[in-house]
Amino acid sequence: MSVIESTTRPPAARKDRYTISEVAALTGLTAHTLRWYERIGLMPHVDRSHTGQRRFTERDLSWLDFVGKLRLTGMPVADMVRYAGLVREGEHTHGERRALLEATRRDVLARIEELRSTLAVLDLKIDHYGTICGGTSS
Amino acid sequence: MSVIESTTRPPAARKDRYTISEVAALTGLTAHTLRWYERIGLMPHVDRSHTGQRRFTERDLSWLDFVGKLRLTGMPVADMVRYAGLVREGEHTHGERRALLEATRRDVLARIEELRSTLAVLDLKIDHYGTICGGTSS
DNA sequence: TACTTGCTTGGAGTGCGCTCCAACCTTTTA
DNA sequence: TAAAAGGTTGGAGCGCACTCCAAGCAAGTA
Known part of the structure; x- marks a missing residue:
């Protein structure tokens, strides 16, 4: 930084x-x-x-x-430790650091998508409670 | 369901x-x-x-x-157990169930925003590795 | 009948990310 | 000088979400 x-x-x-x-x-x-x-x-x-x-x-x-x-x-903290290790090792690890960050970026994007889809389910469910308000469903 | x-x-x-x-x-x-x-x-x-x-x-x-x-x-699993308990208790818990789901919905939205902002930092960092490729920065 | 497969239980163990403890040392304040 | 505040260490403990173990029961196959 x-x-x-x-x-x-x-x-x-x-x-x-x-x-x-x-x-x-x-x-x-x-x-x-x-x-x-x-x-x-x-x-x-x-x-x-x-x-x-x-x-x-x-x-x-x-x-x-x-x-x-x-x-x-x-x-995971272990991955951060790995990244910190790469920083300590010096310039020749730039490629590997970048790859690690890019993999993390992909994970974050995937997680956002996952959250978006669960949000859709949640909205359906909330709608359901809003409009039906009865029965024994979960 | x-x-x-x-x-x-x-x-x-x-x-x-x-x-x-x-x-x-x-x-x-x-x-x-x-x-x-x-x-x-x-x-x-x-x-x-x-x-x-x-x-x-x-x-x-x-x-x-x-x-x-x-x-x-x-x-958290404990919260799911709480929700399951409300389902078991019957119809009179609909309001509480809905509130729990709505709170969860807000948490998910907040988490998505949090991930988006970390994604921005990640992108800056990746860009940095892409364009500078040198120095001793983290 | 003997063996294998799959299920049962209570309770113990695991991995992660902290979180805290005990004993001790230094610095600051009264 | 005495007490309080804040720092040091190695190692133990904790909460979460599983994950597995041992001992035993039941059903199916050679």
Whole structure:
């Protein structure tokens, strides 16, 4: 996300080192979850203060922002970890990263279609309750 | 589903009593899951043969069809059980059932919107990989 | 009769994504 | 200096939705 900047917070509020609880407040994740993300390899290397406390950067926040989007798609965490691994490996993984994103894109489109069709069933059913209002049907 | 008939199988293949493995084959659920559905109260009363084996009816299949739709919406099983309970309670719960379905409908619409917006981010990212193909960005 | 297949049950186990605990350390406030 | 607030770790626990196991019963075939 170094090219496409996150725009969820005003530039005035930005600084370059955030504590874990600040990041928790900004992202809506818990501190537990942030530590867990780091443990499972879903975060790039996170800086530490001289006493060993985590100090997150803008870059980390952007990454978490993107991870949040991937999470919203329903992508399994294991796949996100795989993607994070590809990012760590460097430029030669661009093709594979793109492929992963494109597969995710297809999944999202399919899921939208699936939801649309269930919506149709739901509407039929709701109509049914609206007009018939009786009987023992489900 | 006594009014709106399921149309997923040809009428010729219909009979009025199905074993658990037949239902598993028809629905894609496992026999384990079907028994579990019954245990947790997600099924209406299921008939038994003289030896105690389950004999599912067309009505059961229609119900499972509908439950499958609810599952696709992402509705928690506990909520489906609640809906099933309302059906068992009788006609006076029509209003509540309808409300539950309408809430689900709103959830589905919201989820579709959410997916659409993540799709936009995904497309930006894919474009980025397509046009820049370099650097150390995520 | 012996074997295979398919069903029954209560209860235990699994995989996922967190979520929390205990014990301890550092920093800030009174 | 004392207390409170917030950070660290490895590992245990939780809720969900299944998924499977063991032991046993019933029906069909060689």
